[in-house]
Structures are given as structure tokens and as C-alpha cells.
Amino acid sequence: MSGRVLVGVKRVIDYAVKIRVKPDNSGVVTDGVKHSMNPFCEIAVEEAVKLKEKKLIKEVVAVSCGPQQSQETIRTALAMGADRGIHVEVSGKDYEALGPLQVSKILAALAKKEEAQLVILGKQAIDDDCNQTGQMTAALLDWPQGTFASEVSLEGDKVKVVREIDGGLETIKINTPAVLTADLRLNTPRYATLPNIMKAKKKKVVNMKPADLGVDVATRLEVLRVDEPPQRQAGVKVETVEDLVGKLKETGRI
Amino acid sequence: MFAPKMLKLCLSGLRNAFLQRQVLSATAARLQHSQSKQHGEPVHSTRPETSSARTLMEIGTRRIFTKDHDLFRQNVRRFFQEEVIPYHSEWENAGQVSRELWEKAGEHGMLGILIPEECGGVGGDVFSAAVMWEEQMYANCSGPGFPLHSDVVMPYISNYGSKEQIERFIPKMAAGKCIAAIAMTEPGAGSDLQGVKTNAKRDGSDWILNGSKVFITNGWMADLVVVVAVTNRDAKTAAHGISLFLVQDGTKGFQKGRKLEKIGLKAQDTAELFFEDVRLPADMLLGELNKGFYYLMNELPQERLAIAAMAIASCEFMFEETRNYVLQRKAFDKTIAHLQTVQHKLAELKMEICVGRAFIDNCIQLHAEKHLDAPTASMAKCWASDLQNSVATRCLQLHGGWGYMWEYPIAR
Numbered sequence: 001m002s003g004r005v006l007v008g009v010k011r012v013i014d015y016a017v018k019i020r021v022k023p024d025n026s027g028v029v030t031d032g033v034k035h036s037m038n039p040f041c042e043i044a045v046e047e048a049v050k051l052k053e054k055k056l057i058k059e060v061v062a063v064s065c066g067p068q069q070s071q072e073t074i075r076t077a078l079a080m081g082a083d084r085g086i087h088v089e090v091s092g093k094d095y096e097a098l099g100p101l102q103v104s105k106i107l108a109a110l111a112k113k114e115e116a117q118l119v120i121l122g123k124q125a126i127d128d129d130c131n132q133t134g135q136m137t138a139a140l141l142d143w144p145q146g147t148f149a150s151e152v153s154l155e156g157d158k159v160k161v162v163r164e165i166d167g168g169l170e171t172i173k174i175n176t177p178a179v180l181t182a183d184l185r186l187n188t189p190r191y192a193t194l195p196n197i198m199k200a201k202k203k204k205v206v207n208m209k210p211a212d213l214g215v216d217v218a219t220r221l222e223v224l225r226v227d228e229p230p231q232r233q234a235g236v237k238v239e240t241v242e243d244l245v246g247k248l249k250e251t252g253r254i
Numbered sequence: 255m256f257a258p259k260m261l262k263l264c265l266s267g268l269r270n271a272f273l274q275r276q277v278l279s280a281t282a283a284r285l286q287h288s289q290s291k292q293h294g295e296p297v298h299s300t301r302p303e304t305s306s307a308r309t310l311m312e313i314g315t316r317r318i319f320t321k322d323h324d325l326f327r328q329n330v331r332r333f334f335q336e337e338v339i340p341y342h343s344e345w346e347n348a349g350q351v352s353r354e355l356w357e358k359a360g361e362h363g364m365l366g367i368l369i370p371e372e373c374g375g376v377g378g379d380v381f382s383a384a385v386m387w388e389e390q391m392y393a394n395c396s397g398p399g400f401p402l403h404s405d406v407v408m409p410y411i412s413n414y415g416s417k418e419q420i421e422r423f424i425p426k427m428a429a430g431k432c433i434a435a436i437a438m439t440e441p442g443a444g445s446d447l448q449g450v451k452t453n454a455k456r457d458g459s460d461w462i463l464n465g466s467k468v469f470i471t472n473g474w475m476a477d478l479v480v481v482v483a484v485t486n487r488d489a490k491t492a493a494h495g496i497s498l499f500l501v502q503d504g505t506k507g508f509q510k511g512r513k514l515e516k517i518g519l520k521a522q523d524t525a526e527l528f529f530e531d532v533r534l535p536a537d538m539l540l541g542e543l544n545k546g547f548y549y550l551m552n553e554l555p556q557e558r559l560a561i562a563a564m565a566i567a568s569c570e571f572m573f574e575e576t577r578n579y580v581l582q583r584k585a586f587d588k589t590i591a592h593l594q595t596v597q598h599k600l601a602e603l604k605m606e607i608c609v610g611r612a613f614i615d616n617c618i619q620l621h622a623e624k625h626l627d628a629p630t631a632s633m634a635k636c637w638a639s640d641l642q643n644s645v646a647t648r649c650l651q652l653h654g655g656w657g658y659m660w661e662y663p664i665a666r
Contacts, residue, residue, distance in 0.1 A: 191329045192329050198322070
């Protein structure tokens, strides 16, 4: 096995920012707004680096698809311990329309090219909450998938994954190569220490375009409108249970 | 003529914050750095200075820093938020921080930033060290004596120590396992450094140290103390007869008196130290005999710069803390931030702080270029600490009665 792990990292609007919808309802305001690495991607990077520290894998490659600024996100991954980075440049209108399907095609192509043993992603991005990229990538590669992972252990050429599902925890054993997506409790991402930040400057980041991988990023989706969630309405207090039932019937709820 | 313009800028900042109706707590203020430029301000391709940024503590400002420093700052801010702030009240009651904190800081590469890698330090630049100083003040946690340990004491050893001394102490100091202090001040001599009475007499190849020191930062927890002592009473001036010694905790005759009860900085373990016939082998002399005073004069500019940088960062913290307070404190049917007199006071504060910040950043830059001389460093320390006092007083008043309460950050 190549011992190489591909980790996808996405540049998203920082979790603490108050999101505002653009006046023309075409999307959210991103200009000049603070961005950072998707928190689930941080957990994915941490898991990959831990595997390398346990000497179970040999190399961690961080990948990001996006405009020039995505390089900062890759640099953060390098400062956490990834060995090198790949920046797949997608900008302008293509970037605005970039979604899980195109990213999965890119990741699948890279996984084959890099002969990756594992592809680790965050379970979802906090901007679109799609929770699709990991699954789509696995499907395109025809690889097994271990999603919502809260525990990962490599056992020879198989991976044991404990998954967080609605009913509780499910443990599965899948063959490698495989795709894993990280859930919240998988680990706690480390601090990027100053020595590692300085070392990260020397690590290689390769730049390429989707076309170089033979991927067409044309979208098949059209965003019609983006709106803020409706304002929370005031509640109504009632005196008795009869009143409550009456009100519910009135508003057509029952 | 200049002032009304500044007032307008500050007021528009306040009014914009109103329109968003943000009730900001101290934690949100720290997270507020992410709410940059949501009011149609242009995106700066160069880094904005604090005077035009959303808050004075925002990450991504000030031209002396790069994006790598921003990344480091983010992590240091997280460290203080997760590992220091939750325990600081407890440490204030105990009069000292925990050893685990020192070791955690060492683990995360936050100690010994300015010490070269070859000696066992991190090998970072002055700006990274400045990030550590500032973030500690932004967290309002005066307890950990990191700046003194890393940027005052460690340089003495790495600059003047023998290879053996460096190998023996620097790696452990960088790991937070060997906490350091420097003892210059005595009960009878503070500003008058040449008036120190602590002395060391030769005995064969050893030295016998006698004397006492007071107001020693990190004194209670220190594993290693650099002691300033007279070694030649008959030198032509006192300065020519002073040397530096390394004294380890546990050495016979070295007593730590007590943790001093201060009116503030309660989590900082400032102590008095006593030396009674302490026998020191020859290899515990730091640097050359009788050259101690020159070493001190060489290193003090960096110490002064650190204090100046911490003072101005403290001002920035107090300003933001006060701004948040007045935005939510209600009186006379409105928040007190609506009162013009409050707005004027805040505008003046911001103006003075931003002007001070410009000078300190200049000094940090100079020091990075190794051009910071002692007079300039002294100016920075004097100006910034005077400003810090004045800002603290005014900010406390803006908090009203609550400003006198220890539980309120401004009181500390």
C-alpha cells in the first residue's frame, strides 16, 4: 500500500461570522468576510496526521479546490502536519457554482493519480451542509466508505470505523483503499505551533486546474434564490387546554 | 480640527454597532474579529491598521505582521481561551499558575520563541514574540510569567552562557519544565541597580553568595534564577564589579521567602528570595566576571519593549471591554453608549491608543531590525505604561460602580 492519505480541506466562512444575504438574494456576502478551514476538515487533517505519527501511513497530502485564497487553507493544513499540498484552482463563476459533484470528481481523479490509500474528508461543510462529497467520491472511485466516523483504526489492509448514526454507534470493517468522513467526536484538532507554522513555509504546494485532471466543472444546478430564515414569530399564551386546542384548530394545525 | 474627524469615525463605529443591536460579551469581542468589513468598507489589499479595523484586537491587521503571524495568533488566542482563562480566577486565589500550564505552553512551542533553534529554542522572530505578549494581555491574564521567562531570562543564557550552560538549561526552559526568573531588585535597591548589596565571594574555585532579592516575577515557582551580585567591591565604579550567577532551586542556602500579596496581578507568583552562604561552583557564573552590568544594559531594551507592547495591548483590550460594556449598560432609558459624553470619552481613548500603537509597532519593527536603542525603548515603555494607567482609570470610570468589582475584567 502506498501509505498516502489524501485530505480534502475546504475554505468556508468562519463559524463565528454573522452571515448576511446579498441584497439581490443571489447568495451570501463573502467579500471581505473572514474565512477559515471548515471545522470538520480540521478534524480530518488531525486524524490523518495522527495516523502518520503512529507510523501507520507515510504521507499526508492536503487538497483544496477554490480560488487563490484556498492556498491559506492548505497552509493551515501544512502547519498542522500535512506533508504537501495540492491547490486545484477554481475561481470566478466556476467557483460560485462549485458543488459536491464537481469536487468529488476532482478528488476521485487525484486519489487515483496519487494512488491514495485513504481519502479523509470532513462529514460536511458548514456553509452548504451538503454531506455529499465523501459519499460521491467513494461512489465515483467504487471504494468503500466509512462516514460520520467517530473512531478510526487501521488493521492491516482494512479499516475499522465506528460510525455515529441516529440509533447510536455502528462499527464496520472495510477494505482499503477507502473514503472516510470525519464527525465531530473523532478527535480534537491540534494547535498549529510556531515551529510547525515556520516549517510549513518550506512545504510544497502544487497548483493545477480541473482540466489538468480531465474534470469538467460545469454545474447542473441553478441557484434560484437565497433568503434569510424567517424571523421567529412571537408566541401566544393561552389559559386552558381547551383554548390551546381551539387555537390549534383555528390556525389549521390540527 | 483633527479631533472632530476622529470623533466622527469612532461614533460611526459605535452607531453601526447599534444598528446591528449586538450585545457583546467579552468572549464575543474576541470572536468579533471575524465580523470584519460588513458595513461596505473596502477590502484592503494591504493590512489595515488598528485605527480603521473593526476592533483593536482584530486578527489580520497591522502591517508589521504577515499571514503566518495571523495563523500563530489564532492559535495563541485559542491557547489562552482554552488553557488559561478558565483557570485564572482559581490561580488568582492561589497566587500562582499551575506547573501544567507551563509544560503545556512548552509543548505548544510558545516558550523561548526568540532563542535560536540551535540552542534549543523555537527560532522565531520578534513579531511572533510580540504576538505572545499581546495575546496574553488580550486575554487579560497577567498570571503566567511567559514574557519574562522567554524573552528576558532565556536570552541572558543563550547570549552569554557557555555551551554547557545552554545545553543544560535552555531545552528544559523551552519545554516549560524549568521555570526561570531574574533577580535584580533588592529591598534597598531598585532603580539604583548599582546599589545592589547581594554579593559573591570567592572560595577556592567556588563562589559564596549572600543577600536578598524582592519583587521577583516567577520567583515562587522558579527552578532557575539569574542573580545579580557584586563580585568586586573595589571596582572603580559599582557597575564594573557586578556579575550574574545561575542559582537552581534546591541549592543549599537558597530560600524562597513568600509569595508577595500585591494589589493586582494576583495570579503572578512574585516573591522575595534569600541567599545565605549559597555555595556556587564556578560553572554557575553566567558570562564573564564583572561584566554583569553591561549584559544587563544590553538586554534591558528588549525587556522594555515587551513591557511597552504589553501595556499598549492592555489598553486595546480595556478599550474593547469598555466599548462592549457601554453598548449594553442601560441608564436614562437608553444604553449609556448613546450619551454624547461617553462617546467623546471613547473617541479620545481610541485616538490615544491608536497613536500609541503606531509608535510601539515602530519600535517592534526597529527591534526586529536590531536598531532599537535604549533611549527609544525607554520612551516606549514610559509612554505606553503611562497610557495604560490613564486608560485603565478612564475605562474603569466608564464602568461605574461595577468597575470597582474584582469580578469585572476592567478591575483587574
